[in-house]
Amino acid sequence: MKRLFCVAMIVGMVAMLSVGASAQVKKGKSRVLTTKQMMTGLIKPNCAGIGEGLKAAPADDKAWDDLATKAALLNESSFILMDDGRCPDGEWANASKALQDGSANVLAKIEAKDYAGAQEAFKGVTGSCAACHKAHKK
Numbered sequence: 001m002k003r004l005f006c007v008a009m010i011v012g013m014v015a016m017l018s019v020g021a022s023a024q025v026k027k028g029k030s031r032v033l034t035t036k037q038m039m040t041g042l043i044k045p046n047c048a049g050i051g052e053g054l055k056a057a058p059a060d061d062k063a064w065d066d067l068a069t070k071a072a073l074l075n076e077s078s079f080i081l082m083d084d085g086r087c088p089d090g091e092w093a094n095a096s097k098a099l100q101d102g103s104a105n106v107l108a109k110i111e112a113k114d115y116a117g118a119q120e121a122f123k124g125v126t127g128s129c130a131a132c133h134k135a136h137k138k
C-alpha cells in the first residue's frame, strides 16, 4: 500500500513537471498575443463594458447592439484561451468553458432585450474570471 502510494506520488510529480514544461499560460505556442495582452486589451474592456452597460437598462437599440458586440467578443476570447497550446490543465479548460457558456447566455438575453436576465447571466461570466485567476493568475 505504501509502495503504491510512492509510485502514485512519483507519477503525479512527473505529470506536474511535464505539464509545467509544456504549459503555455502566459502565451500560446506559436502566435504572438500574450495572455496579459488578451486580458487587458480584449477580455477586461469587454467584460467591464458589459458590467457598466448593465448598470441601468440599455436606453436604445444602439446600446443593446453595443452590449451584444461585447458579449460576442468575450465569447470569442474563450476560444482563443483554449487555442495555440495556451491551456495548461482542467481548471483552465473549465473556466474557459464557463466563460464561453456565460457569455453565450448573456448574448442570448441581450438579443432578447431581457435586462434582468442579462444581469443574472453576467454572473456566470464574472465567476469564470475568478475561477481561472484563483488557479493561474500569480
Ligand code: HEC
Residues within 6 Å of the ligand: 025, 026, 035, 036, 039, 040, 043, 044, 047, 048, 081, 092, 093, 095, 096, 099, 125, 126, 128, 129, 130, 132, 133, 136, 137, 138
Ligand atoms: C482560463 C483562464 C482565465 C480566464 C477565464 C480569465 N483570465 Fe484573466 N488572467 C489569466 C491569467 C493567467 C492572467 C495572468 C497573465 C500574466 O500575468 O501573464 C490573467 C490576468 C488578468 C488581468 C491582469 C492583467 C495585467 O495587467 O496583469 C486582468 C485585468 C484580467 N485577467 C481580467 C479578466 C477578466 C475580466 C476575466 C473574465 C471575463 C478573465 N480575466 C478571465 C487567466 C484567465
